[in-house]
Amino acid sequence: MKDGDLTVNSTFSFIGTGNMGGAILKAACGIIDPDSIYIADSDRAKALTLGSELGCNVMEGNLQAVESADFVILCVKPQIIGTVLDEIAPVLRKREADGNPAVLVSIAAGVSISKMRSHIGAKQPIVRVMPNTPALIGKGLMIIAGDDSVRENKIAALEQMLSCCGETMRLSENLMDQATTASSCSPAFVYLFIEALADAGVYTGLTRENAEKMAASAVLGAASMVLETGMKPGELKDMVSSPNGSTIRGVASLEKSGFRGAVIKAFLAAYERNTEMGK
Ligand SMILES: NC(=O)c1ccc[n+]([C@@H]2O[C@H](COP(=O)([O-])OP(=O)(O)OC[C@H]3O[C@@H](n4cnc5c(N)ncnc54)[C@H](OP(=O)(O)O)[C@@H]3O)[C@@H](O)[C@H]2O)c1
Incomplete structure (x- = not known):
């Protein structure tokens, strides 16, 4: 004090x-x-x-x-x-x-x-x-x-x-259900993502410990880039996606699997539940 x-x-x-x-x-x-x-x-x-x-x-x-x-x-x-x-x-x-x-x-x-x-x-x-x-x-x-x-x-x-x-x-209070979803529910979505990245790392030969460390550090570092550089996530994604490179292949595969749509659907499901609980 x-x-x-x-x-x-x-x-x-x-x-x-x-x-x-x-x-x-x-x-x-x-x-x-x-x-x-x-x-x-x-x-x-x-x-x-x-x-x-x-x-x-x-x-x-x-x-x-x-x-x-x-x-x-x-x-x-x-x-x-x-x-x-x-x-x-x-x-x-x-x-x-x-x-x-x-x-x-x-x-x-x-x-x-x-x-x-x-x-x-x-x-x-x-x-x-x-x-x-x-x-x-x-x-x-x-x-x-x-x-x-x-x-x-x-x-x-x-x-x-x-x-x-x-x-x-x-x-403003009228945005609290949205904020609860975006800020309090979303860490669970991020943990799923980290776990999936780590699983894939283990599948390809990394130890579980190293794979989890790499996945969590990537999420932490990428989030810090968004918060600290002021750049848009799309711009930062473009920065690591070189022509005919490995990253853009992974990005294209995620898009084919409906990654962004799945995340938006998860957000809306959690948001709906938050609004239900408030009634
Ligand atoms: N955990 C999160 O991630 C998170 C995130 C955002 C918001 N919140 C909010 O935080 C609140 C608390 O969640 P929590 O996870 O901390 O719950 P929690 O661990 O169950 O803590 C609630 C505490 O309140 C005590 N309690 C129950 N009835 C009481 C009463 N009548 N008078 C005084 N104390 C009483 C409980 O004792 P007993 O164990 O003996 O029942 C327990 O120690 C919730 O409203 C939740 O929406 C939580």
């Missing part, structure tokens, strides 16, 4: 300390004072273990966790979030009435701000955050969507805290 940090004097409560909540929490404790972090989980033993490991405060339950923190970060499964919101709503409403509202932050896929607000009340400041699994190693993309209910300085402080997990991006 440095002077001038937006998160100075901000306090954060995490409700749910499982895979994603636990990962954000651990990373957050690396950049902000663990004493300004409160945690609660229905599995209290898990919360106590994390609390003693990280030095943050373990609360008796969800109600205690929302009593005073500036940000209440819900990291429970989407199907449980309604129950948790109903439980904490009286405390949040009282804080709002007392002029000390918490900013409610949800990382649950597919649960809209209006759906959450229907459990709590019209004036509750709410932000949605969509993390992806690379956040577990600090290389994630944390997509943030708020509305007019949240003040800019609060969003900026949240953004700063979430930067512990990688990059952050602000987006």
Whole structure:
């Protein structure tokens, strides 16, 4: 924590300390004072273990966790979030009435701000955050969507805290299902691609270890080229495809197998499911 940090004097409560909540929490404790972090989980033993490991405060339950923190970060499964919101709503409403509202932050896929607000009340400041699994190693993309209910300085402080997990991006809430697909579902598609490349490498004589390393490094390097050079993927593909060379033969074979169409179809299937879950 440095002077001038937006998160100075901000306090954060995490409700749910499982895979994603636990990962954000651990990373957050690396950049902000663990004493300004409160945690609660229905599995209290898990919360106590994390609390003693990280030095943050373990609360008796969800109600205690929302009593005073500036940000209440819900990291429970989407199907449980309604129950948790109903439980904490009286405390949040009282804080709002007392002029000390918490900013409610949800990382649950597919649960809209209006759906959450229907459990709590019209004036509750709410932000949605969509993390992806690379956040577990600090290389994630944390997509943030708020509305007019949240003040800019609060969003900026949240953004700063979430930067512990990688990059952050602000987006309009009406694009969250698309973003969930593009950012949170797509790592699984990329893992399939890496696995297939590695299988082919093994088929042609490479060891599994070397083949996986080469495939993953190629994906990492190619992604960095797109992000760091500002060049279009098509231009970069053309750069490695020399006339009558081996790469263009592989590219032509992928096109013949409908590679791009298959990827678009997979995206649309996942997107459809994301929109269904939000209803
Ligand atoms: N994992 C991802 O890749 C990913 C990516 C993007 C978004 N998300 C979102 O992240 C959220 C959490 O997912 P996850 O994978 O981290 O789930 P998880 O590992 O199951 O973590 C949820 C935690 O909340 C606890 N919990 C359950 N009911 C509770 C309650 N009433 N009060 C307090 N704590 C409670 C669970 O305890 P028990 O284990 O005892 O039930 C568990 O420790 C989901 O909404 C998901 O949509 C996840």
